[in-house]
Amino acid sequence: MISTDRRKQFGAYLAGLRHHAGRSQRQLAALLCAAFGTESITRNEVSRWERGGRVPEVWLPGLAHVLGVPPHELEQAAAYARGARTTLPGVTATLADLVPDGDVLKALKAPGGRRIGITAVDELAARVHGLRLADDVLSGGDLIAPAFRELRSVVRLFRESDHSEDTRRQLLVQIGELGQIAGWIASDGGRGKDAERAYRLGISAARQAGDNTLVANLAGSLGYHLSNTGREREGLELARAAVAEAGPDAPAPARALFLDRVAWACTRVGEVQPALRALGEAHEALAGSTGPAAPTWAYWVSREELEIMDARVFTELRRPLRAVPLLRDVLGRYDATHLREMALYRSWLAVALADANEPEQAAEEGRRVVDAAGGMSSERTVERARVVLRRLREHEDVPEVREVLADHGHLLLA
CATH class of the missing domain: 1.20.1050 (Glutathione S-transferase Yfyf (Class Pi); Chain A, domain 2)
Incomplete structure (x- = not known):
């Protein structure tokens, strides 16, 4: 049996090739139809390949031609998806191959x-x-x-x-x-x-x-990952440990980031008041004018990013009247070149609008999210698109919602 994980990795690889070729899923389907003299390849079929639902065996030569990829490279990728003992082209199969077991940070002290x-x-x-x-x-x-x-x-x-x-x-x-x-x-x-x-x-x-602030950033990042992948309690423990590790004298943007992660982790386990308290503390931390200079990796932490987390927490807590205005305001000012973040944040807006009983507007935002997810190799964005579609199902009596579900409901079958 073909590994689902391997098929998904192949799908992400294929989506990346399409993205670099500057083609939408619909355009790729049309080009393949023209190359093979058929009408059987649809945008939905390309989407199925990129989700890992199917390996496009018979279409591999055409895909290689249309995407400008050497045929042997695409065949190697397909072989990997079938379970062969190979790797995706240009990608090591797992990080274990790069970072083997043992003390990998122990210097070899090789002579010369x-x-x-x-x-x-x-x-x-x-x-x-x-x-x-x-x-x-x-x-x-x-x-x-x-x-x-x-x-x-x-x-x-x-x-x-x-x-x-x-x-x-x-x-x-x-x-x-x-x-x-x-x-x-x-x-x-x-x-x-x-x-x-x-x-x-x-x-x-x-x-x-001996860089405690960096330790805290890594622990908080790992905690955030665990909070979003079914290990919520572990995620919360790590998020809180990160704040403790950094201490009260950490650079203001870093401390604000760590507190924001605590707020999210609390939300994921249903601790409402601690979540709201952590949001407030994050804003207070960022407003602090004292302390050491911010590390380079905290360049993106800003009031707007904290407001996005506020809105995400409010959405998860089913408080749309607080979430919607924040999201609309920040999205109106957000850098449009950051396509993934725009799509992710719109996904929370779509859910908040559905919660506010504005299904038509939710459907409009939801379509934007799903369209964006189809054009990038981001599993986070694809999963958020599924969350939006599941939420829209509660309003499928609304024509605009029915249309979105008719066009994209297949994503829920992946």
Whole structure:
């Protein structure tokens, strides 16, 4: 039997190829129909491939031609989806292959190892931050390969090179930061086990570097991942531990971020008052003008992002009158190039509108979410599209809702 996880990974890979080719699912279907002289390939069929519901065996040559991919590469990807002992092209099968068991951060102390200094660390830091910025505009499926390659490279560099104690600490910090962004990317790409491994590797590196704020960021990131993947209690414990690890003197944006994650984790386990209290504390923390400078990785933390979390919590707690105005206000000012975040935040707006008994507006937002999810290799966005569709089912007597469900209800069968 073909592994469902492998089919989904193949689907994310295929979606990434289509995205880079600048084609919508509908356009790809039309091009394949033209190439094969058929009318049997529909947008829904392309969507089914990208969700991992089916491997497009007979259409592989046409797909390779239309997407500009070497046929052998696409066949290798299909073989991986069938369960063959191979990997997706350009993507290591699991993070375990890159970060094997044992103390991977133990230096090998090989005789004659290359001596590296702070310049090499600065170059690495620039590449790590480049991955963060790329994640603002691309999806997890697009970035898994470069993130994993970079992680393997820096771990090898750390183990095999010769360096001073200060350079060693800075290398460990970069491994920690890379573990965080690689974990986030893997989670978005639907590879939860790899995400957890990356976060735990990063925690180990950050601890050895003595960077408590970075440890807290990684622990909070892992907690957020667990809160969203069925391990809510573990997620809450980690979120609270992150706040304690960072302490009251952490940089204001970092402390605000950690408190926001506590609010979300509390919401996921149904602790309403602690969730609302943590939201307030996050805003207070961000408003603080004292404390050390914010780390580079906290560049995106802002009042608008805190308001988005406020609205998400209000939506989960079925308080749409508080959620809808916040979401509309922030989305009206949000960077439109951040397609994934726009889609994710619209998903909460759609649910909040449905809760506010505004099904027509909910359907309009829901369609935007589903259309966006079909154009990116983000498992987070696809899952949020399913959440919206399930919520819309409660209003399927409304014509606008029925139309959305007729067009996209198949996503609920995946």
